[in-house]
Amino acid sequence: MSKLKKALEKAKSEYPSIQLHTPEKREVTPIPVPGEPSVPRREVNVNYSNTKVRPVSHDQLRQNKIFALFSQEKVNDQIKTLRSQVLNKLKKLGANDFMITSANPGEGKTFTSINLGVSIAQELDKTVLIVDTDLKNPAKDHYDFAKDFFSVDVETGLADVLQGKVDLNDALINPGIDKLTILPGGTYLHNSSELLGSPQMERLVKDIRSRYKDRIVIFDAPAVLACSDPFQLTKFVKNVLFVVEEDKTTGDDLRKALKLLTDIEMIGMVLNKSRTN
Template identity: 30%
Template sequence: MSIIEKAADKLEKEVKPHVQQAPAAPVDPAPAHGENGVPRDEPGPDFQSSPALTSKRITLDQAKMRQYGIVTPAQGRTQIAEQFRVIKRPLLTNAFNKGPGMIKNGNLIMVTSALAGEGKSFCTVNLAMSIAMEMDRTVLLVDADVARPSVPKILGLGTERGLLDILLDDKLELADVLIKTDVEKLTLLTAGRRHTHSTELLASQSMGELLKELAERYADRVVIFDSPPLLLTSEARVLASQMGQIVLVVEAERTSQQAVKETLRQIESCDVVNLIYNKAGSFSGGEYYGYYYHESA
């Protein structure tokens, strides 16, 4: 039985409870512009540099985050917090395993979905916040949904220079676009200005070098990417080929088995795939709303 058939079989048999979330509204993409024949976009009229771009530090609105169902450090032991503690543990084990089963770039984790609206950004931010509460780990949250970023809305960010900007500008350093937060171990990298050739940028040598730096520069760092939906964009497939681990969010009673099979087929080159069965109705005795499996492709 193939990895796709196994995953689909598990998805049919396992129905786990999940805490409901408040969906984040997508941001409409800005128009693209060319300059002197070079496919390089300029920021739209609403592009503004917030104080975070200068100070490199922001204070998150944790009260607003809790309204979205996001785990926060001061929240204590909640059902969502406990569920993401379970979710993150195998991811962290894989990320920092130095033994025979060591996974290349295991600390690079992409969260994606087959379709839009399945809750991937909700899961991405919660996973990042949960890992940021670890005693000996730091986390970098990268908004790689370059066409329709949702992380800024959830965290209350403005439009910042970010991932695509550093890929476009050789003079821009990673440190110039990283945003520190008042959550001590959480740092952010936004998507940056939109670009018509974002797929090519994510597949470029510059992106490969950036991922290498992110994976190797800090031994305790987990890098979590909020990716576009796999079946709707080409950017997600490019990112998937460079990840050590992938988390696939599947919406209960909405995502078809065929969509799940096709999505898994597109990421089967990744040795570690994790599935979260999201938005499932709670029932007595349930402990966890997803399942995890690890199998070499």
């Protein structure tokens, strides 16, 4: 048994876990398949009446791997199982927010945050806000939350809200998906760690957590072994969903990362890009 398998088996015995597969590469269907959910281009929640709407085409969202919108994608079933597990756990905890992190960059945190968020927004009684808390100048191979997943170019976001440069309501975006709002990261920062751990962040988290009671808030965080930012976030967001990438995250990385995450509630582990059944 590989080191990762051992570490993972141990973690899995302690926390609920789910596998997410990588769909096989195939041509993107250019025309929406009959029976597919259409992507509504309107806001449904009157509370978001001031929210900017930036609709993205159906095909683009599929290319950007927002598979939760497409029922014929096999991974959609796994995302739905993950959704049930996470919602059950949150209900037990009486919580409506959690963060997603992993040991290293590129293991699928943003993919999971967005697909899970979109899937939760499809539940009848839930609205979702996904917050990009990756505020540092990104590595070259980093996929940007707003630009690469939602194809929206934005200049302002969480970083600007925390610095008092824009109001939260002006930074929120509805990407044309029913009941889903996103808060992009905004201007890159050198002092992201300080801002994420600041009283401004604490107030913002309290505000967005309490404003709408049926809203689930997902914080897409950076990697635990890459910088101290996720730890700043755990001061205010205690529930953590942890992503492990099959064949990439090592057992040592997993152990190190879990050891560093103290004073948190681990709500589950995701084995991402899994090829085993």
